[in-house]
Amino acid sequence: MTRLNELQDELKRKELENKLRELELLQSELARRQDRQNEEASAGGLTKEQRQKVQRKVLGSCMRKLDGLVCEFARREARLNGERGRPSESENLPHPPILEEYTVAFCQVDEGGRELLESALAARRCAYVPYSQFKVGAAFRAKCGRIYTGCNIENAAFTTANCAERCALAKGISEGEMKYTAGAVVAYHPDGFTTPCGVCRQFIREFAYKDFPIYIAKAQPPEMEGSIPAIQDTDEVLVTSAYNLLPYSYSTFN
Numbered sequence: 001m002t003r004l005n006e007l008q009d010e011l012k013r014k015e016l017e018n019k020l021r022e023l024e025l026l027q028s029e030l031a032r033r034q035d036r037q038n039e040e041a042s043a044g045g046l047t048k049e050q051r052q053k054v055q056r057k058v059l060g061s062c063m064r065k066l067d068g069l070v071c072e073f074a075r076r077e078a079r080l081n082g083e084r085g086r087p088s089e090s091e092n093l094p095h096p097p098i099l100e101e102y103t104v105a106f107c108q109v110d111e112g113g114r115e116l117l118e119s120a121l122a123a124r125r126c127a128y129v130p131y132s133q134f135k136v137g138a139a140f141r142a143k144c145g146r147i148y149t150g151c152n153i154e155n156a157a158f159t160t161a162n163c164a165e166r167c168a169l170a171k172g173i174s175e176g177e178m179k180y181t182a183g184a185v186v187a188y189h190p191d192g193f194t195t196p197c198g199v200c201r202q203f204i205r206e207f208a209y210k211d212f213p214i215y216i217a218k219a220q221p222p223e224m225e226g227s228i229p230a231i232q233d234t235d236e237v238l239v240t241s242a243y244n245l246l247p248y249s250y251s252t253f254n
């Protein structure tokens with residue numbers, strides 16, 4: 001890997017040398033043109049203004065190339081020194097502390113989290129999914145402590161479908177609850193956890209004045225409910241958070 005990096009650096013150095021040679025050629029070409037113009041002018045060719053215009057144009061082009069090369073030099077030098085260069089703008093954005101993300105057995109989840117998961121599970125029973133048959137339940141706890149639940153609601157015109165997370169939050173927001181302290185999402189997928197979609201992540205983020213935990217459980221398929229507990233004590237729960245789900249969210253940070 002180091003050898004590869006060295007070869008790449010060598011290649012880049014050669015590229016840079018070639019560009020410098022090109023610049024030298026351009027400068028000598030410029031000098032040649034100036035000589036020619038002087039000869040033409042003395043022979044009654046271009047006026048003084050025309051000569052100056054041509055010279056400014058050629059000089060401007062050379063200066064732009066030179067500026068580009070200087071920037072490239074600085075960038076490569078920083079890289080060779082192991083520096084990252086200027087941090088991206090997104091790294092400078094202010095945001096509240098981000099919670100830790102982990103998995104834990106359902107029986108180890110705190111009481112508030114278990115209550116939210118049970119509430120989401122109950123909401124899943126109302127899911128209206130005649131097209132996908134994929135039922136999702138969600139629950140969010142408002143700052144006042146009240147839990148709002150929701151399920152996914154599909155529609156014959158697919159784009160008008162609504163997710164469980166937005167359904168739950170919309171219920172709370174429509175009753176004046178603008179801040180939330182925890183959430184939960186429950187669905188069954190054989191391959192793993194069902195996390196909120198991108199749209200819901202941004203929607204959740206809007207009402208997360210600071211980061212809050214979101215419990216995700218892979219419940220049993222809805223048709224098996226009743227015969228075995230939908231979430232068993234040993235089932236794994238993913239405890240993520242609003243900011244972990246959407247680290248570079250759009251926000252005005254007000």
Ligand SMILES: [Zn+2]
Nearest residue numbers: 163196197200
């Ligand atoms: Zn969604």
